Amino acid sequence: MVLVTGATGFIGSNLLCKLANDNVFPVALFRHESNKEQVWKLFKSNFSDAKARFEKILWRKADFRNYPSLTAAFKDITDVYHCAGFISLSQKDAKKLLEINERGTTFLVDLCLENEIKKLVYVSSIAALGSDPTHPIIDENTPWDNHTDKTPYAYSKYGGEMEVWRGMQEGLNAVIVNPGIIMGAGSPFEKIIDRYKKGFRFYTSGTNGYVGIDDVVEVMCQLMQSEIQGERFILVAENWSGKALALQLRKMSNHSNRVKHLSKSILFLFWALEHIGEFFGLRKRFLTRAMILSQYTSKKIDGEKIKHYIDFKYTAVVDFLR
Template sequence: MILITGATGLVGSHLVFELAKNGEKVRALFRSKSKLNRVKEVFSYYTSSEKASEYFESIEWVRADINDIPAMEKAFQGIEQVYHCAALISFDPADLQKLRKTNITGTANVVNLCIAHNVRKLCHVSSVASLGKDNKKPEIKEAIEWNPEENHSDYAISKYGAEIEVWRGSQEGLPIVIVNPGIIIGPGYWDSGSGPIFSRIHKGLNYYISKITGFVGVHDVVETMQLLMKSEIKNEKFIVVAESINFRKVMNKVAQELNKPEPKKKLKKWMLWVGWTFSKVKSIFGGKRQITTITIKNLSEDVHYNNEKIRSELNYEFTPMEKVIADTAVIYNKEITAPR
């Protein structure tokens, strides 16, 4: 049986759908029943409502938090493979302890349980945020070492810490693979992750971001994860990025597919600093900080990712981002025009 943590997120929901469609025995973890409705919606994007219900019901859904050890012990009974997709994404400094508890301690729990239950293989979903950088080289590769002296976000540090726990598991005999996706584009979660690119442009967005970074479609992330788990490859990490392209190009393509005006004004650095000031003041009164000094730094630097390792190991070709965006926009348009 296959266990999936974070099964109600963008990657997790698409993964459980593919595994259920392929007839795999799946146990999927969730924390809130309300999020299961979104998973059902995701299933309905790709098949009839009858089949979507059939696939959904074939999954053994278990309520468990990755930091609830007794619940996790029960969830691991009879498990042979694990896809660890659960994580907290936040760039608010106030969430530091939550990030550490979910991303580092939670991953350590998953690794420990994998070892205790003799799991055959673990796939850990990390992020390009956890990769090292070398300013002397034009592209980021898996082999570049993490530099603790760099000014990293709390989120990046927590994802790097999670990887350390996974590597520890490999040293204790647990076969592992790690995927480091870029910004993941896919349907169903319009208020989180990359989803607001679609929802905000649909409502009307004037400003664009001029920054090159890595993007990938959710289906490519899910497919490469499954291929790695079925392969003999172990104790390796892989950058999962289809293209390193300018954010403006992505935003313009989304606008075209939604039949909305393209954002015309460049978001300048001084505007980000104004936003940082307001965000910091707002946080004093309990609001979430959306912009930090590290956010401003990251939005000002172009980053190119080299995906040659996974393309070579799996003989894999990524879906062009223009097609990923177009396909996602079709679903978005259908969803916002569907009767409620």
């Protein structure tokens, strides 16, 4: 049987829909009963026979900070999609990020090895990619640099990747995907789109890589069914500057093309004020130096490698902005 971790999350729930459409009904992990409601809503919007398909999914409760619950979830499992993870760019969540994204992946890799899982598809992030100041393009071979400022989230996802590579060295058949900022109905990015629809007009000068959710789950399924192993694939359809994205969103919302650059110094001022507030016990820090710098970095992220391994073509980003 197939196991999907993080099945109630954005990637996991869309993967469940893709699998159900292919008449594959996996074991799906969840933490809270109420989280299933979002999956059910997604099924209703995608299938005329949603109830029949939804009821074929086998739900198992598990927590990635609880090894025994994960052990029980692996009964009769042959293949694993690891979509579970905690996303936060805040410094205050550093401990939780490491517990779930790195240590939780350690647990999962150990269970994959112990249960002789046939294949693991692991969802990482472009946050876990390397950074070379001498090269304008980032790809799968760009080396990780501990001397570069990074968010706690980046460290946690990189740590999770290292655990998957460790598993491969011990005989695990696995592949890694590193999606860019994922777009689609229900994505966290929709909040940003909504802001621009309401008249927001500020932007930062950096560049980010974007990809649609349908593309991500399509690639994951193709990789699972293929003989490909021991590889890492960046999933980025297009790179957009903050200004270009702001202009596009305002245009689609029938607002003027007047946008305003948000100075880096303003964000660093808030960062300094947060440090002072934390020192006096008023609040925990949210902003990090790495978070701010990432919004002003212009690097192209190359997502072309996957096209050389499977029959696949990216969907245009504008199709997900509507």
